[in-house]
Amino acid sequence: MKNIDYFNGKVILVIGLAKSGLAAGKLLHKLGAKVVVNDQKPLAENLQALELQQLGVEVICGGHPLSIFERDFDLVVKNPGIPYSNPLIQKAVEKGISVVTEIEVASIISEADMIAITGSNGKTTTTTLIYEMLEGSNRVPLIAGNIGTVACEVAEKASVENVLVTEVSSFQLMGTQQFHPKIAVFLNLFDAHLDYHGTRQDYGIAKAKIFANLTEEDFCVVNADDSEVMMLAQNIVGQKLLFSVKNYVENGAYIEDRFIYFQNEKIIAIEEIVLPGAHNLENILAAICAAKLAGATTKRIVEVLTTFAGVKHRTQFVTTINNRKFYNDSKATNMLATKVAVSAFDEPIILLAGGLDRGNEFDELIPTLKKVKGVVLYGETASKLEKAAKVAEVSFIKIVNTVTEAVSTAYEHSECGDVILLSPACASWDQFKTFEERGETFIKAVYDLEK
Structure with missing residues (x-):
């Protein structure tokens, strides 16, 4: 310390x-x-x-x-x-x-340089990827923050030989004054937590506090495909690296001819990456930028990308029962996350969704619901989601009381080759203390069904 x-x-x-x-x-x-x-x-x-x-x-x-x-x-x-x-x-x-908030305390006492990752979606996957990519490098990585391990607790034990890879939320960043990462990563910005922040502008300003104390010796990693993130990063101090899934970027990570590059170095073919979903390419590009800055080797990055299949509760594969694949995406606490999860699959999907009612409607989710075979809904938002599903003309719509009931109901109405996906599009707090608890309930119900 x-x-x-x-x-x-x-x-x-x-x-x-x-x-x-x-x-x-x-x-x-x-x-x-x-x-x-x-x-x-x-x-x-x-x-x-x-x-x-x-x-x-x-x-x-x-x-x-x-x-x-x-x-x-x-x-x-x-x-x-x-x-x-x-x-x-x-x-x-x-x-x-x-x-x-306590990440301010962590930043003040940490001897280890910090890599901080924020964004509306993909934070946990990107944080975990960076941590894994830095394993075996010159500095031992530690993982902390909103991912589940309290940052100040980890920072207390960290030394200059470590690098602290930290997921940070807008809630945490609002409560910072001296918070100073060595590398700040801003993934994307979508409507989320507006009940807390009030407006999308204030939400973006809170996220952008990740850049507030950067110096010319520090780095930021920014999504070149997100105009709002680029605007929020426009006048920051610090060396800027970009990542893009759409275009070539001179200083950063990009995709060309189905290969990922970092600063013109060919890293890996997209077909070799085992992490599912096109949306994860953004997370991978951001992780490569941050990991390379912190000393990761290309060899280790390739090892991670050819073995890392995902984070628990984030489009997590659970098991296959009679040729039905079950996925746990309990971390999808907003509509965007559910849109992203659904888009990751080509197979027919039965979607399990519902949770805390924050007062919003689900019209934004209708185009995504048109792509699913059926929905099983539960929780406070079940009737609102039912309304959106009817507009989307979903083939079958069922309302149940619990996640456990949703699993058995989805299986009863499924066919060989279907994906049964828990991706709630809502916070968990109507029936659960955390999204992790919701995900564990889903997993248990799936394994009980398998028995």
């Missing part, structure tokens, strides 16, 4: 626990801060708060009382999911207290 005295003696309020809040609270306490933790869940049923309390951290649970601000704080570290409309966050801003 570096800057180990940075937080010493500071009074810091951590709002919201889960994995990031617990890790931040423990680390800040260890670094000598006076930490106060506030969480909505009552203390008696809050194992994370109890763990912090046993370490000597003050915990206030069961609500978010404004009386917390009767004392003075130097800093607020908030869970990324807590909106800025939260009264405690508004009070902190009103009092002029900096509000950050």
Whole structure:
């Protein structure tokens, strides 16, 4: 770690626990801060708060009382999911207290250079690809961030011999001030999380904070095919590499005659890549740029691309039952992700979809639904998705109560050669705590069906 005295003696309020809040609270306490933790869940049923309390951290649970601000704080570290409309966050801003997320803490203390990856879709796949490509290089890669491992927890143990490959969301980036990756990757920008950010413009601005502290010695990797991303990266400091699936780029990665190139070096034929889906070519090009900048060899990159078949919950192959292939794409929490997943297959598809109702309609999904054989819908959005499926004239439409029911119903209406795809187009929070839990439920239901 570096800057180990940075937080010493500071009074810091951590709002919201889960994995990031617990890790931040423990680390800040260890670094000598006076930490106060506030969480909505009552203390008696809050194992994370109890763990912090046993370490000597003050915990206030069961609500978010404004009386917390009767004392003075130097800093607020908030869970990324807590909106800025939260009264405690508004009070902190009103009092002029900096509000950050734990990746800010990670950036301050990390001795390892950081590669940060953001975008509306493809972050996890790209992050994992970069990590795998850097295995065996001169610097040992560590993986962290929104991918599931808390960044500040990993940064605490990282040294200059490591490189920290970090997936970062717009929620996390909004809460940054000094966040400084060595390599910043911006994949794409589509409508997502507008209930949190308010407008697409504000969403893009939040994402673009990944570039805010780059210097002339740093690098950014930018999607040349996305005009909004290019605009957001227009005036940044840092050396810019581009990637494009459509056109030649002089400095970066591109496709020509069915081969992938990096800075005019032929890397691999597209036919040799095992990761399914045309959409993943963008992720692969971005990963090659970042990995090459960080020291990956072409040999290792080729090894990864000829063996890496995907990330769990991201168009993940589960199994084949009586010539029906089952895929888990639980990470598809928005319509764009579902569009991308459906486009990855040439076979007839039975789509399982539904989840949290954020108030939107699904008209945007109608062209995609026209390409599927049938839909099995569940959750709060089932009736809205049914409406879109009827407009798309989907052959059969079924509504069930649960993901488990959806699996058996889809199988009953399937034929040999079909793909049964969970790609919900919605967040999971109506029935599940996380998209991972939803995906695991799907996988279990598939294996139970196989038995």
